[in-house]
Amino acid sequence: MMQKKMYIDGQWVDAESGRTTEIIDPGNGRGVAVVAEGSRDDAKKAIAAAREAFDYGPWPNTPASERGRLVCRLADLIERDREELARLESLDTGKTVEESRWDMDDIAGIFRYFGGLADKEGGEVISSPIPDSTSELVREPIGVCGQISPWNYPLLQASWKMAPALAAGCTIVMKPSEITPLTTIKVTELAEEAGFPKGVVNTVLGPGSAVGAELSESLDVDLISFTGGIDTGKKIIQAASGNVKKMALELGGKNPNIIFADADFDLAVDYALNGVFFHAGQICSAGARILVQDDIYDAFVEELHRRISRIVVGYGFDEKTEMGPLISAEHLAKVEDYVRIGQEEGARLLCGGKRPDDPALEGGFFYMPTLFADCENDMRIVQEEVFGPVITVERFSTEEEVVQRANSTVYGLSAGFWTRDPDRIKRVSRALRFGTVWVNDFNVYFTQAPWGGYKQSGLGRELGRMGLEEYTEVKHIFQNSNTQPVNWFGK
Known part of the structure; x- marks a missing residue:
């Protein structure tokens, strides 16, 4: 079984307390690694190291081109170790190894994109109203950043x-x-190999109630970035008020996928499945809430039922598997509870709604792909983030009705709709209040486009140029080369 430590100030160290945590493979319930379990004391040491490296080390003043070179070097190492990283990601999360390989390709591209952008965002000269003067805006690194990543896409989100x-x-x-710390630990090893100065990259393992709380509360942390649930996000907002630190929060979503009667039927069905069942629905942008227009409602539900019933559930390293397990026994129980609530609320369960019958899967945290029809807007399974392989389908009649219903959520991360009508595309794209709106597609993202949400889906943006700007402060430098006396006071 693998034994892993934390990385603080350029050293691999055990937890101060000596405590460890066993990492479980969700596909069979067996242990795959033992890792150090950090506490507030470990987090404080890491913060102090990062503070020292930023305030007195060479990193902030390293030429941007050199920083970019090191970030691109890390991308090269991720590509080199793609297979090992994919294996670790599937051991951690249970997702299919093929999906993990896709993730590794995306991750290498993300590091390469930002490495290439490092020396392209220095600032700008703006017009000054004062004669013989210059006015310049420069972007400078914000400082020490606490970063808390989720369990569903551990390395991608990191x-x-x-x-x-x-x-x-x-x-x-x-x-x-x-x-799910294994791939982040591995990439930290690669960052050390790439040659980042000590104290620049620190990785602390442990529970959010200790390590995450310290990062959020510390007066020496200048920015906190978190991806996870709303309740934890609200706690971080409160904790971060101590030094009014900058925040970048992505807090999930309940994402509508709207199917108009004039849509390409087969494509809409196919993408409805793709929008939910990757990684067993444990995706913040999952289109688990499907709204279908009257004219095609029955046929659409029937085709969803037919295809969902054929999804192959199994262990992530089995090449025949299409959908793997949920992340943990605790999360499996949460999804089961939501399915029970849906039935009590009156939704019509068409398939799934149970654990698989296959004895070979008994040790893992598997749940069958589940379809609810005839759902209503006010049902909890429609409004709340189930975060599992569960689709709810609602019926609608008019464009105005469906836009109003789609927007009637505390979330605003992403939405999609399907239609051939170019005028409707313009109207609905503008009317939906979500950070990303997909038209005749679903769940596509790329590094160059910003990602984030409206309303309680979070604050700030990741990816794209805006993702880089989150980690900078803007400074205005004004220089007068011909200063004249004002003679306002006591002349």
Whole structure:
């Protein structure tokens, strides 16, 4: 079984307390690694190291081109070790190894994108109203960044934070989820190999209630970046008020996928499945809430039922598997509870709604792909983030009705709709209040486009140029080369 430590100030160390945590493979319930379990004391040491490296080390003043070179070097190492990283990601999360390979390709691209952007965002000269003067806006690294990544896409979400922060010249303390830390530990090893100065990259393992709380509360942390649930996000907002630190929060979503009667039927069905069942629905942008227009409602539900019933559930390393397990026994129980609530609320369960019958899967945290029809807007399974392989389908009649219903959520992360009508595309794209709106597609993202949400889906943006800007402060430098006396006071 693998034994892993934390990385603080350029050293691999055990937890101060000596405590460890066993990492479980969700596909069979067996242990795959033992890792150090950090506490507030470990987080404080990492923050102090990052503070020292930012305030007195060479990193913030390293030429941007050199920072970019190191970030791109890290991308090269991720590509080199793609297979090992994919294996670790599937051991951690249970997702299919093929999906993990896709993730690794994305992750290498993210580091390469921000490495290339590092020396392209220095600032700008603006017009000054004062004669013989210059006015310049410069972007400077914000400082020490606490970064808390989730368990569903451990390294992908960590890369969205690490790559722009390092490219901008910040120092970081990364806290991966305590149940899926293996790929983040591996990439920290690769960052050491790439040659980042000590104290620039720190990785502390342990629970959010200790390590995450310290990062959020510390007066020496200048920015906190978190991806996870609303309740934890609200706690971080409160904790971060101590020094009014900058925040970048992505807090999930309940994402509508709207199917108009004039849509390409087969494509809409196919993408409805793709929008939910990757990684067993444990995706913040999952289109688990499907709204279908009257004319095609029955046929659409029937085709969903037919295809969902054929999804192959199994262990992530089995090449025949299409959908793997949920992350943990605790999360499996949460999804089961939501399915029970849906039935009590009157939704019509068409398939799934149970654990698989296959004895070979008994040790893992598997749940069958589940379809609810005839759902209503006010049902909890429609409004709340189930975060599992569960689709709800609602019927609608008019464009105005469906836009109003789609927007009637506390979330605003992403939405999609399907239609051939160009005028409707313009109207609905503008009317939906979500950070990303997909038209005749679903769940596509790319590094160059910003990602984030409206309303309670979070604050700030990741990816794209805006993702880099989150890790900078803007400074206005004004210089007068011909200053004249004002003679206002006591002349």
